[in-house]
Amino acid sequence: MTPKPAGRLSDGWHPVARSTDLDRPCPAILSGQQLVVFRITGGEVCVLPDRCLHRGGSLRRGAVVGDAIECPYHGWRWRGTDGRCVASPGVSTRTTGTLAAKPAVDRYGLIWTSLGETPAEVPDLPGLGQGRSYATYEPVDIHCEARPVVTTTRTDRGRLIQFYSPVRQGVWRVFSVTVTEQVG
Numbered sequence: 001m002t003p004k005p006a007g008r009l010s011d012g013w014h015p016v017a018r019s020t021d022l023d024r025p026c027p028a029i030l031s032g033q034q035l036v037v038f039r040i041t042g043g044e045v046c047v048l049p050d051r052c053l054h055r056g057g058s059l060r061r062g063a064v065v066g067d068a069i070e071c072p073y074h075g076w077r078w079r080g081t082d083g084r085c086v087a088s089p090g091v092s093t094r095t096t097g098t099l100a101a102k103p104a105v106d107r108y109g110l111i112w113t114s115l116g117e118t119p120a121e122v123p124d125l126p127g128l129g130q131g132r133s134y135a136t137y138e139p140v141d142i143h144c145e146a147r148p149v150v151t152t153t154r155t156d157r158g159r160l161i162q163f164y165s166p167v168r169q170g171v172w173r174v175f176s177v178t179v180t181e182q183v184g
């Protein structure tokens with residue numbers, strides 16, 4: 001049997017924020033790329049590069065306006081789902097360019113994204129849906145050259161699952177989820 005090639009890290013899905021963090025745009029860094037994670041008015045989550053194409057302003061300090069994030073510097077607005085510029089005061093949006101929007105999924109209390117063009121599925125955690133509840137904890141960074149793997153541990157509070165998201169070379173951000181049985 002021919003061994004399957006190892007998946008590229010960039011094609012995988014990685015958590016970059018907790019769902020509860022998105023009451024305002026949230027900065028994230030994944031494999032050295034600065035990102036901004038936000039929830040648009042309809043409830044959908046979006047991930048864009050954290051760099052406005054006008055003069056490089058950071059969007060993390062911007063505001064969500066409808067389905068877009070508004071740059072705090074000169075008011076250009078970038079649609080979350082596809083990165084299109086939808087407002088640019090004094091300039092035609094035909095000339096403003098488009099940010100490279102990333103896929104985004106809200107699952108298990110975490111926001112997941114991928115830097116690959118054809119990402120595989122978001123990790124499936126059997127039993128994490130019906131009949132279970134979960135709590136997510138503050139992410140922490142660890143230093144580790146080798147690629148850690150997802151770990152699951154039984155604790156007295158439930159099943160602890162830890163995901164490792166690559167921040168940059170040698171640094172991984174650990175997102176922890178505790179899964180418990182729902183009562184009633």
Ligand code: FES
Binds near residue numbers: 054
């Ligand atoms: S830097 Fe973003 S609108 Fe000018």
